[in-house]
Amino acid sequence: MRVLAAMSGGVDSAVAAARAVDAGHDVVGVHMALNRAPGTLRTGSRGCCTIEDALDARRAADLLGIPFYVWDLSESFLEEVVEDFVAEYAAGRTPNPCVRCNERIKFAALLDKGIALGFDAVCTGHYARVLPGPHGAELHRAADAAKDQSYVLAVLDADQVAHAMFPLGDAPTKERVRAEAERRGLPVARKPDSHDICFIPDGDTRGFLAEKLGEEPGEVVDEDGAVLGTHTGTYGFTVGQRKGLGLTRPAADGRPRYVLSIEPVRRTVTVGPAERLAVGELRAVEAVWSAPEPVGPVEVHVQVRAHGEAVPAVAEVAGEEVLVALRAPLTGVAPGQTVAFYAGSRVLGSATISATTPA
Incomplete structure (x- = not known):
């Protein structure tokens, strides 16, 4: 070839x-x-x-x-x-x-x-495998689970998988x-791996976004709407974040707070206790399938981070959406993240999370 x-x-x-x-x-x-x-x-x-x-x-x-x-x-x-x-x-x-x-x-x-x-x-x-299947090439996890990169490849469709070599x-x-x-004799044998985001080499994502978007000040509030602090832009936060929240007073019980949701239009960041991060259901859009699109509810495992845990779930295509009922809750899941669907080691496809429902 x-x-x-x-x-x-x-x-x-x-x-x-x-x-x-x-x-x-x-x-x-x-x-x-x-x-x-x-x-x-x-x-x-x-x-x-x-x-x-x-x-x-x-x-x-x-x-x-x-x-x-x-x-x-x-x-x-x-x-x-x-x-x-x-x-x-x-x-x-x-x-x-x-x-x-x-x-x-x-x-x-x-x-x-x-x-x-x-x-x-x-x-x-990439650390992933393309294996022959009854209906053509299949994308699978790598042999080395610690280096598996199938999650970031779950956006490939069947034709792209058929033309990929790992x-x-x-x-x-x-x-x-x-x-x-x-x-x-390759001179790169001991070259360090690249980490983080390649176009932000200093690792300062918040600073990069501030330069691109400018300051958009707003409030950090609790679930009752009480103002706990201020910020210079909602883009500096992600769901599940604990550090750098800019809070002016601690929680009544002394426990740490985490980002629960982000409202860029109102410029508010809502924070709360860790247990409020647990998610039981997902809605996702823009699905891409390297396997045949599921018909009806199907048992799968889903993964929402590159090196995150895969948990059992039931997925069902409903029009333009994929509805996912998690068998075990996930924490810190944010809209915009990719959810990858697996059957054993095989990647079935992926979609972009549009909304979550608390467990």
Whole structure:
């Protein structure tokens, strides 16, 4: 097969490309330039898309003996990921930019361009597996549960899964991948992993949003509407947050308070006790299915965070929505988050949470 290997400049994508070469595929490496003004160096283990990363990807491709290109996808990334991230927070929701990037850049813009150029598949360093099933390719969790990234890939549809290749899906541990990189002589073998949000390399999400949205002062209130403090923008909060609430007086019982809800129109942030975070039902929209769309109520497991616990639930498609009744409550679930649906290790699909109901 002709394979387009997405090479970020990290160890995972380099080893994935190497394994695709070993498998006998005709591999071409491509580095996605996602930042209009990339920094020269990474900040510790934060961020990506720097000039250093592009050079590391080129060195790995040269060592593997494969052609290498840099594709400028910065305009698409700005519109589809960064601007979406800002708009979602402005609306009081909590997005996952890695999910958006996989959905709209790596497996939409990149795959579409690759298919148009005659490639058969896109290869990445994600920890997930594509396995044959009775009705075609299936997306499954990785062998290493600690590194499993199937959640951020749950936005892929069936056609995208069929054109995806994840050579690290069967890797037992990340350390084994690093050891393999060392054996291959790849210079990125001990390069630190990137963390947090790649376009906010200093990790200051609140500061980034404040720069984009400006100050929008409002009140922090309890469930009875009593004012407990003030804030400079609802975008600085997420459901389940405990620290940085700016409260002027403690709870009567002395227990910590958490963000329960966010109202960007009224500019209020409501806080309360931890037990009020428990959620028993979800409503979700914009569903994407890599498996056949469920008909009627079906037993599934759902996951609402990249490394969160998967809990049993009953999901049912109702028009444009997916209704989810949780068998066990989840805490700190926010509108805007992605809910991924699983049957065993298989990813069935995903949707965007639009509303929650307390347990």
